[in-house]
Amino acid sequence: MNIKFRIIIFFLLSNSLLAQNIPVGSIDMIEQRSRNEQLLGNGNPLISYTLRPLALEIVDSSQTNDIHSKKITIKALPITLTQQYNTFTPYGWNDGSMIPAKGYQTQLTAGLYAQYGILSAQLKPEYVFAANPSFDIFPLTETSFARLANVSYLNTTDLPTPYGDKSYSKLHWGQSNIKLNINKFSIGVSTENLWWGPGSRNSLIMSNNAPGFLHFTLNTRQPIETFIGSFEGQIICGKLEGSGLTSPKSQFIIDGVDYEVPKKNDWRYINGLSINYHPKWVPGLFVGMNRTIQVYRDDMGSGFSDYMPIFSPFQKKNLSNEDAKNRDQLASLFLRWVMKESKFEFYAESGWNDHSSTIWDLFDSPEHSRAYLAGFSKIFMLNKDKNKYLKFNFESTHLEQSADRIVRPAGAWYQHGIILHGYTNKGQVLGAGIGPGSNLQTLDFSVWEKDQVWGIQAERYAHNMDFYYDAYTDFNHKWVDLAINTYAYKKFGDLGIQAKLNFAQMRNFQYQFEDNKINMQFQLSLQYQL
Numbered sequence: 340m341n342i343k344f345r346i347i348i349f350f351l352l353s354n355s356l357l358a359q360n361i362p363v364g365s366i367d368m369i370e371q372r373s374r375n376e377q378l379l380g381n382g383n384p385l386i387s388y389t390l391r392p393l394a395l396e397i398v399d400s401s402q403t404n405d406i407h408s409k410k411i412t413i414k415a416l417p418i419t420l421t422q423q424y425n426t427f428t429p430y431g432w433n434d435g436s437m438i439p440a441k442g443y444q445t446q447l448t449a450g451l452y453a454q455y456g457i458l459s460a461q462l463k464p465e466y467v468f469a470a471n472p473s474f475d476i477f478p479l480t481e482t483s484f485a486r487l488a489n490v491s492y493l494n495t496t497d498l499p500t501p502y503g504d505k506s507y508s509k510l511h512w513g514q515s516n517i518k519l520n521i522n523k524f525s526i527g528v529s530t531e532n533l534w535w536g537p538g539s540r541n542s543l544i545m546s547n548n549a550p551g552f553l554h555f556t557l558n559t560r561q562p563i564e565t566f567i568g569s570f571e572g573q574i575i576c577g578k579l580e581g582s583g584l585t586s587p588k589s590q591f592i593i594d595g596v597d598y599e600v601p602k603k604n605d606w607r608y609i610n611g612l613s614i615n616y617h618p619k620w621v622p623g624l625f626v627g628m629n630r631t632i633q634v635y636r637d638d639m640g641s642g643f644s645d646y647m648p649i650f651s652p653f654q655k656k657n658l659s660n661e662d663a664k665n666r667d668q669l670a671s672l673f674l675r676w677v678m679k680e681s682k683f684e685f686y687a688e689s690g691w692n693d694h695s696s697t698i699w700d701l702f703d704s705p706e707h708s709r710a711y712l713a714g715f716s717k718i719f720m721l722n723k724d725k726n727k728y729l730k731f732n733f734e735s736t737h738l739e740q741s742a743d744r745i746v747r748p749a750g751a752w753y754q755h756g757i758i759l760h761g762y763t764n765k766g767q768v769l770g771a772g773i774g775p776g777s778n779l780q781t782l783d784f785s786v787w788e789k790d791q792v793w794g795i796q797a798e799r800y801a802h803n804m805d806f807y808y809d810a811y812t813d814f815n816h817k818w819v820d821l822a823i824n825t826y827a828y829k830k831f832g833d834l835g836i837q838a839k840l841n842f843a844q845m846r847n848f849q850y851q852f853e854d855n856k857i858n859m860q861f862q863l864s865l866q867y868q869l
Contacts, residue, residue: 360516362531366866367835377679385564389627390534390572390573391533415449415451417867422445423445425442426441431860432772433540434548435548440471440507441471442472443470444471449463461514465514471505477590488809488810490593494759495759495761496760497759498766498767499766520560528556530553535611536671536673539714539716540736543688548772549767552580558572558574562617568619572613573614576646577609577610579607581604581765602760603637603760607636608634608635608639615628623676624676625676629688630649632668633666633667634758648666667758671689683718685714686713688713690710692749707747710737710738712734716730733782736779739804751776753770776803778804783795783796792826798821798824799820799822803818816847817847818848819845819847824841833869836866840860840861841860843857844857
């Protein structure tokens, strides 16, 4: 037994790699570039790109470390400064600890990474300041019926509009962690942003739209190869917090009655699982599942199934007294198929925000409580040296309820009647940044060269269509934005610069007929490697 134990330990400790992660949404666009390289046939064909943050060694094979060394490895992490300005209203998502705010906002981050043997620590806090001036919100002149529908969303999500009534200044733990890294596995505590699923512009379950939250994690750092294919996965147990803010009181008072429902002053426990499988017999195909369950800490039990509900059955008929446990579930199935011969990939994710009663219920009404996203990318080489190429991407995200809502309403995605904070952390949605009931279509053209990228996006953004159909009976004043977004990245030695200029024509702003507005967003990010 002693010899076998030593063999197992040697296997686990061998081939340890430098355990630094690439922050989700890093401004140097290294994640996207690595994904592009896979389409070009140059990257690791076993990496799914559906589980982020990525380990640095995935995109830079020189990042190795001898775990038998008694020396401490210490390196400075890049200093990053992002500044942005919205001219009329809050706009944009997938910006982590930044808040939805009009006007000027800045985020500054820097830090250190250290490793000793299998133990690693990354300290990368983020400081955010936002001037946060007032802006136009849902008008009090609307009908009582429409305002009651609006209050319903305010009471069942923690998405305060505006985000407070004064300037905002806060220091977050940001992309920090402390972990044990054993072979291709990692276990530890982190506040990093996570991204689950194949989407590029949105993710149904987990994205970098909200600030990262404190969580315990057990995850793979590289694919685990078996005789039937390879696997990647992550299990988290975390703490979600409220914003501590509310929309103006005037939004809740209708015909002299106060309809505000106070939210609990309690944090929420979240348990999540993401797993994907790459079949050995189908090159380039990845299929997987995401699942999260959250509950107020005061409503939790103390058994294993209370701390790890992700392993409970999906059908309510196989669960004991599930409704009384006051839990909220989101789940999705996804796929990504890479065809490197064609420099093409297709991906899709379909999710549900409620349990099905039985397996027959799922078959009879798969569209009940469903949301989905789908997209594809294609690369075209632009020169004979194959170091410059054009990438085309299309992605559609659909959070609006299906027609099944007529006979069985499921509620909007990220909204919940018992967990009144909804699926949020610190006042922002954890999943798709477009928010409850919304739809988005994105066309993206980008040109990639060594150390530089430039691109342009055209987007159609339909705001909360579930609310629209709850509040109105006509068809001609849906709030729909038509946006043109441009971006560029250039590296000059140790300095990387990313710039964005976004223009949005907002038709029927706040659902007001022919009240059309324009918002401009300017963003400049600097990243310096010490």
